[in-house]
Amino acid sequence: MNNQTDIVIVGAGPIGIACALECKKRNWNYIVLEKGALTNSLFNYPLNMTFFSTSERLEIDQIPFISNNPKPNRDEALEYYRRVAVSNNLNINLYETVTSINKDNNTFTVTSSKKTYHTKKVIIATGFYDIPNLMKVPGENLPKVSHYYKEAHPFSMQHVIVVGASNSSVDAALEIWRKGGHVTMVIRGNSIGERVKYWVKPDIINRIEEGSITAYYNSEITDIKTDNVTIKTPNGLKTLKNDYVVALTGYQPNFQFLENIGITTSNDGKQIPTHNPETMETNIKGLYLAGVICGGMETHKWFIENSRIHAKQITKHLESQL
Template sequence: MSIGAAEEIVDLLVIGAGPTGLACAIEAQRTGFTAMLVDKGCLCNSLFHYPAHMTFFTTPELLEIGGMPFSSPNQKPNRNEALEYYRKVAEYYKLDVRQYEKVERVDGSDGNFVVHTMDQFGRILKHRARKLVIATGYYDLPNYLGIPGEDLVKVKHYYHEPHPFYGLDVVVIGGKNSAAIAALDLWRHGAKVTLVHRGAAMHRHVKYWILPDINNRVKNGEITAYFDSTVTNISEDEVTLSTPSGVVTIANQFVFALTGYHPDFSFIEQLGVKLDETNDRCPMCDPATLESNVPGIYLAGVIVAGERTNEIFIENGRFHGQQIAEALRGKLVAA
């Protein structure tokens, strides 16, 4: 295909090649339709950017898609096992996955959409599809603090591994799983960790085997914690906190602002999908078919729940593909 030329039309194009997107393409193919996936990153890009040694909260069978068993020697699989599993699923189903293509815009309408993407070299490509699924997740867009110094290079919104921070003063902002896991991992590998959380204690939904660990490290003074506190300023060598005891300034070399993420609402709205501003910005869609208010555009995965990003995970989002495939069966066959 020449750069810029539109391909032959496919029945379904899925934007987002994470587990939910893969499940949508698989179920479409199993129903007899052609499918393609595009992703601005690699296959399962969000999972790839999880902490290197992350362990899932769930069991392997609840991460399965396409009827393929997820074999693991561990009761709870880790990130690397999951990545290998989804690679094998994609290979087994011979999925057409276009990696490192960022969607720039979508033209056309139901039955003849044209998806314009840009590859990593800035070249524009076009893909045609009768139907679209938006399965873009939410991990790509951090919730920013909106404070001075947040744009410094030392401030990070993702945590991968501890080695580069050995012996350094590190602040971790947040009170949920990602913050607790990062703080513990950094401390265990020689970083001097300060945890800052606006709540009175770590969140009650922190994984049950993580919560007592982080609480004990704080109780023993191995990790310094400031609860009911916020970071108000970040400079090259310090961080300023607002605490119940007043303003506190501490030495600092790196900050992990692990304060959550949100879906790309602007992209959804550009497609014409309406958000319910009275209901946590949930996109409007039919709960049975997951078709949005824009004919031919379906939603899958966490974006269905809007800002309630703690409601849909791989475990339940993976079934969205079946709902959409069933809807396509009635519409595409009849077309």
């Protein structure tokens, strides 16, 4: 059975929720389609993650976000966005994956894993956490290799290589070490990342300098086997005993999904989707982008706090059309 609506919002993360709130204020007929749980990316963050931002900068629609600490953690964020969605009775369908979006004249056909929708406008707010940047080395598909990190306990008493020097890599390395893991960091650059949280950076540097955590700078993995990993260092190849590899090498938007829809991207390596920065409308009239997906491969450019405004920009542009 077909479903008629004014707006389909793809993605029920914080920015998708913000877009839904703006639609509800205007009494527009909308639906949010989310392939996973509510705020699925946040749900998949490490259990003990603490945000860089303060709670007020993560608020949407001026709804207060009360945290017990100066910087909220994952559980507090999940509670906040869940309460916003439930208390406002937002129209959200969870565990419903959008498989295609096609436009015919002025109508979009949005096909999901469960239904087909006909809508006047589409907002894509799908983030970038679904597809990891692969190392593209032999053995990367072994069960011992993970591109996501949830908690440290499974790695206790194990030899673990953490790949990368970002916030997620540093947090994982420190947590695993504190839970009794033997941690080695393999870092492509010559230092810990510049954007690592300022209160964490001295900790990881001190652990490396005292020898608690081993770090190989200007290095990269070349081969992964069941019980060891070979890395290329400035001093040549080294083979290390290894039980697990946690490769936190970053993530990217689903560019294939955007391409299939017809959204163009820049050809400068950044793959920034074409959109008007004032209205957030893409090269397809009536189809908008919101949130971190707007940055393409520059996944550090947009966050919840600076992309909340996209919801208001989009709905302002739509007011004269719906």
